[in-house]
Amino acid sequence: MAPALRLLLAFLAIGSCIAVDHVDIWPMPQSANHGTQRLYVSKDLVLSTAGSNYADDRAILKDAFQRTMDLLKLNHAADGAEPSSYVLKGVNVVVRSPEDELNFGVDESYNMSILTVGEPLHAQIEAQTVYGALNALQTFSQLCYFDFTSRLIELNSAPWMITDAPRFPYRGLLIDTARHYLPLSTIKGVIDAMSYSKLNVLHWHIVDEQSFPIEIPSYPKLWNGSYSYSERYTMSDAIDIVRYAEKRGVNVLAEIDVPGHALSWGVGYPLLWPSDSCKEPLDVSNNFTFTVIDGILSDFSKVFKFKLVHLGGDEVNTSCWTATPHIKEWLRDNHMNVSDAYRYFVLRTQKIAISHGYDVVNWEETFNHFGEKLDRKTVVHNWLGGDVAPKVVAAGLRCIVSNQDNWYLDHLDATWEGFYMNEPLEGIDDPEQQRLVIGGEVCMWGEQIDASDIEQTIWPRAAAAAGQY
Amino acid sequence: MAPALRLLLAFLAIGSCIAVDHVDIWPMPQSANHGTQRLYVSKDLVLSTAGSNYADDRAILKDAFQRTMDLLKLNHAADGAEPSSYVLKGVNVVVRSPEDELNFGVDESYNMSILTVGEPLHAQIEAQTVYGALNALQTFSQLCYFDFTSRLIELNSAPWMITDAPRFPYRGLLIDTARHYLPLSTIKGVIDAMSYSKLNVLHWHIVDEQSFPIEIPSYPKLWNGSYSYSERYTMSDAIDIVRYAEKRGVNVLAEIDVPGHALSWGVGYPLLWPSDSCKEPLDVSNNFTFTVIDGILSDFSKVFKFKLVHLGGDEVNTSCWTATPHIKEWLRDNHMNVSDAYRYFVLRTQKIAISHGYDVVNWEETFNHFGEKLDRKTVVHNWLGGDVAPKVVAAGLRCIVSNQDNWYLDHLDATWEGFYMNEPLEGIDDPEQQRLVIGGEVCMWGEQIDASDIEQTIWPRAAAAAGQY
Numbered sequence: 001m002a003p004a005l006r007l008l009l010a011f012l013a014i015g016s017c018i019a020v021d022h023v024d025i026w027p028m029p030q031s032a033n034h035g036t037q038r039l040y041v042s043k044d045l046v047l048s049t050a051g052s053n054y055a056d057d058r059a060i061l062k063d064a065f066q067r068t069m070d071l072l073k074l075n076h077a078a079d080g081a082e083p084s085s086y087v088l089k090g091v092n093v094v095v096r097s098p099e100d101e102l103n104f105g106v107d108e109s110y111n112m113s114i115l116t117v118g119e120p121l122h123a124q125i126e127a128q129t130v131y132g133a134l135n136a137l138q139t140f141s142q143l144c145y146f147d148f149t150s151r152l153i154e155l156n157s158a159p160w161m162i163t164d165a166p167r168f169p170y171r172g173l174l175i176d177t178a179r180h181y182l183p184l185s186t187i188k189g190v191i192d193a194m195s196y197s198k199l200n201v202l203h204w205h206i207v208d209e210q211s212f213p214i215e216i217p218s219y220p221k222l223w224n225g226s227y228s229y230s231e232r233y234t235m236s237d238a239i240d241i242v243r244y245a246e247k248r249g250v251n252v253l254a255e256i257d258v259p260g261h262a263l264s265w266g267v268g269y270p271l272l273w274p275s276d277s278c279k280e281p282l283d284v285s286n287n288f289t290f291t292v293i294d295g296i297l298s299d300f301s302k303v304f305k306f307k308l309v310h311l312g313g314d315e316v317n318t319s320c321w322t323a324t325p326h327i328k329e330w331l332r333d334n335h336m337n338v339s340d341a342y343r344y345f346v347l348r349t350q351k352i353a354i355s356h357g358y359d360v361v362n363w364e365e366t367f368n369h370f371g372e373k374l375d376r377k378t379v380v381h382n383w384l385g386g387d388v389a390p391k392v393v394a395a396g397l398r399c400i401v402s403n404q405d406n407w408y409l410d411h412l413d414a415t416w417e418g419f420y421m422n423e424p425l426e427g428i429d430d431p432e433q434q435r436l437v438i439g440g441e442v443c444m445w446g447e448q449i450d451a452s453d454i455e456q457t458i459w460p461r462a463a464a465a466a467g468q469y
Numbered sequence: 470m471a472p473a474l475r476l477l478l479a480f481l482a483i484g485s486c487i488a489v490d491h492v493d494i495w496p497m498p499q500s501a502n503h504g505t506q507r508l509y510v511s512k513d514l515v516l517s518t519a520g521s522n523y524a525d526d527r528a529i530l531k532d533a534f535q536r537t538m539d540l541l542k543l544n545h546a547a548d549g550a551e552p553s554s555y556v557l558k559g560v561n562v563v564v565r566s567p568e569d570e571l572n573f574g575v576d577e578s579y580n581m582s583i584l585t586v587g588e589p590l591h592a593q594i595e596a597q598t599v600y601g602a603l604n605a606l607q608t609f610s611q612l613c614y615f616d617f618t619s620r621l622i623e624l625n626s627a628p629w630m631i632t633d634a635p636r637f638p639y640r641g642l643l644i645d646t647a648r649h650y651l652p653l654s655t656i657k658g659v660i661d662a663m664s665y666s667k668l669n670v671l672h673w674h675i676v677d678e679q680s681f682p683i684e685i686p687s688y689p690k691l692w693n694g695s696y697s698y699s700e701r702y703t704m705s706d707a708i709d710i711v712r713y714a715e716k717r718g719v720n721v722l723a724e725i726d727v728p729g730h731a732l733s734w735g736v737g738y739p740l741l742w743p744s745d746s747c748k749e750p751l752d753v754s755n756n757f758t759f760t761v762i763d764g765i766l767s768d769f770s771k772v773f774k775f776k777l778v779h780l781g782g783d784e785v786n787t788s789c790w791t792a793t794p795h796i797k798e799w800l801r802d803n804h805m806n807v808s809d810a811y812r813y814f815v816l817r818t819q820k821i822a823i824s825h826g827y828d829v830v831n832w833e834e835t836f837n838h839f840g841e842k843l844d845r846k847t848v849v850h851n852w853l854g855g856d857v858a859p860k861v862v863a864a865g866l867r868c869i870v871s872n873q874d875n876w877y878l879d880h881l882d883a884t885w886e887g888f889y890m891n892e893p894l895e896g897i898d899d900p901e902q903q904r905l906v907i908g909g910e911v912c913m914w915g916e917q918i919d920a921s922d923i924e925q926t927i928w929p930r931a932a933a934a935a936g937q938y
Contacts, residue, residue, distance in 0.1 A: 075653045077705035148701060184544045232617060236546035452925045 027469035029164035041153040046090040054095035080151025089120035109165035110136040170439030172201035176446030178208030181231035197466035212264040218295030221268030257312025278320035285330035314363035393436040410445040419464040496938035498633035510622040515559040523564035549620025558589035578634030579605040639908030641670035645915030647677030650700035666935035681733040687764030690737030726781025747789035754799030783832035862905040888933040
């Protein structure tokens with residue numbers, strides 16, 4: 001008999017299983033049934049892995065369990081005397097897969113049962129991958145609370161039987177380190193909080209018009225475009241972020257936003273500017289532009305192992321191209337107007353990214369202008385409004401939903417109710433097409449926030465969107 | 470030869486000692502001389518205690534050193550290759566006193582030398598107590614920075630010879646958990662940041678009119694006056710805060726603000742109110758009021774070991790006393806007017822606190838109304854304006870300066886320049902009287918802030934005031 005089935009039968013046998021009535025878990029699991037028994041969580045709660053196929057060489061599970069314990073004890077000293085019965089002594093985690101590569105589409109499902117009989121009492125977590133187990137630990141932590149009478153961590157309404165899996169494989173949050181530099185410790189704080197809501201993609205909008213804070217070993221002058229000497233990330237810092245995120249089940253999607261939103265690139269390499277007086281978009285006529293992009297994406301591919309890379313492509317004002325003689329000449333020689341040149345730039349850049357093993361994300365303007373030309377590996381990133389996702393998936397491309405009216409966190413007048421009610425599948429009825437919506441993303445653009453208020457601006461609204469989990 | 474003298478001679482011998490020109494240490498040490506040699510801080514920097522008399526049984530020093538290392542590595546991965554010379558290998562800390570009781574007046578001075586010769590290169594810290602050594606480590610951390618070329622932590626301008634001691638023994642910051650509840654983790658974050666600026670007293674304005682969040686074992690219904698079930702501190706939580714602060718050289722000054730600012734007390738014990746319709750100040754006529762205060766201060770004395778306790782005494786509106794028949798009668802029977810009763814209340818409460826081993830702090834209204842009657846152990850806490858401190862010390866009492874125009878952090882229009890320029894000894898010329906000003910305190914009243922913005926509101930202005938260190 002499969003362990004899960006055995007547990008289910010044991011659960012049903014004790015007869016105290018009632019339908020979900022009041023469950024304070026966020027996001028709500030696919031299924032959660034519980035009883036009425038209060039349990040006490042042992043101060044010395046033990047992690048065990050009996051029956052697991054996962055060796056945990058990188059301590060992903062062990063560290064996640066320790067973080068769970070730290071979180072439970074964060075705000076009160078749980079020093080009450082442990083009673084003699086109904087004490088939860090451990091968490092046993094069974095992970096079926098020995099692999100722990102985190103990437104797009106990894107299985108994040110889990111089952112968790114917490115019975116009121118057995119010796120010792122323990123929570124039983126079963127998951128295909130360690131990342132499903134991490135989600136289970138988040139759910140477990142939400143069942144626990146400090147009780148002021150017993151002075152212990154308690155867990156109400158056992159037994160529990162929870163079955164859960166995300167609705168979408170992509171559940172993103174954008175941060176923007178170009179408009180305001182964010183220290184590593186701040187980014188890590190954001191990642192920690194993402195894991196509480198089971199968000200799984202940090203979309204790192206690293207560079208933009210205003211600053212180029214990251215080191216690119218292939219082109220070491222690019223970060224001359226940083227705001228200051230100290231407002232920079234080394235590639236080792238980027239690796240640190242990626243590893244930190246991975247250990248929490250969070251992928252990192254890196255973005256360079258080309259050909260617009262790239263003025264800062266030319267501080268180190270002025271040849272990337274159309275001219276000294278007209279600096280954006282990147283010079284489409286100069287092969288050097290694409291050589292630099294190839295260098296960046298080559299360097300990225302060593303660090304950002306997520307299957308997707310974001311190439312931007314939004315808000316391209318091409319007036320500098322027609323205002324600059326040598327580009328105007330190049331357009332004429334190549335029989336292109338500025339629309340052709342914009343398409344040429346995006347498609348050439350897509351090819352470079354794909355040559356480095358990436359699938360490509362582009363903002364929706366690329367689809368709106370020349371959707372049929374986009375590489376079939378493209379994921380179109382909606383932002384302007386609510387009507388593009390149906391068109392994207394009807395065209396057979398994948399889509400990420402971030403319609404700004406509901407899911408832009410820099411819109412301070414966007415309410416949590418709006419975040420919560422936003423439906424990524426709005427207007428898409430065909431199940432095949434629905435599957436092409438890989439998920440959604442809330443966007444914390446950086447013009448108006450910095451390290452002092454980014455977390456307060458992200459939460460709790462991002463958590464409301466995570467209700468779509 | 471004394472170690473310090475030997476070091477001084479070694480320092481002078483190498484001939485590279487120049488006068489202070491540009492030193493980025495905050496607050497500025499009493500004396501700091503340095504040279505021009507860049508050092509590299511080893512990734513494996515070692516703490517040693519050769520010559521120390523301090524056993525560090527509570528790991529105060531060891532943990533502080535680890536925090537220093539964590540801080541240095543917080544925002545960049547320092548993974549450059551270590552050069553073969555000029556590598557700082559360790560910090561040797563000599564603490565003369567084996568004792569580590571933290572309290573008012575503990576010696577916080579230190580000397581630190583960082584030479585460019587010797588094997589291995591190390592920072593030498595000498596201090597009377599471990600708390601001086603902690604201050605030295607803060608200074609040390611400020612000398613270090615991440616260098617983007619070497620990818621190492623570096624320390625410029627060695628050799629260094631720093632001599633330092635605080636100007637005032639009391640360097641406070643007030644937090645207010647009655648107007649908004651602050652989670653333990655937030656309070657700990659404030660304490661961490663205090664230590665960076667060498668502030669040494671957390672004045673915990675625990676309870677007030679709006680809420681009574683703390684557990685009082687002697688009167689277990691008092692925290693019925695909390696905002697909610699979860700917005701409470703157990704006594705174990707308070708002990709946790711005190712221990713956490715002590716390990717960072719920060720004392721905790723607990724306050725109950727009586728007889729005004731105490732409406733919330735009556736939620737659990739309505740007898741403390743003059744009547745159900747007139748609830749503040751505490752009922753002066755009822756012996757039970759003083760029994761409760763005795764219980765609170767008895768419980769406090771087991772947890773808050775700082776020599777001082779704060780009894781408030783400000784903003785007492787006595788109209789409820791004259792509006793309540795049984796109190797009006799009591800006043801008449803005892804031949805008191807309301808001013809007499811206010812004095813009676815404060816003095817009786819002082820006696821209770823002193824009976825529990827405390828010296829007493831009271832807000833300045835008590836001095837302004839009946840200064841000559843205050844116990845000689847009283848420390849008068851200025852807040853209204855700039856002119857009371859000279860009167861207090863002229864009367865032979867001690868004083869803490871917190872004039873609201875410059876040092877109230879809830880005054881959002883009070884600038885850091887104003888914080889920086891505020892002079893606690895303004896108008897006091899006699900050195901004997903100057904010594905009675907035990908220090909200053911900046912006050913973060915809680916009406917307008919909560920956990921989401923308290924740190925951003927405290928800093929950097931509180932650090933500007935810490936320039937008075």
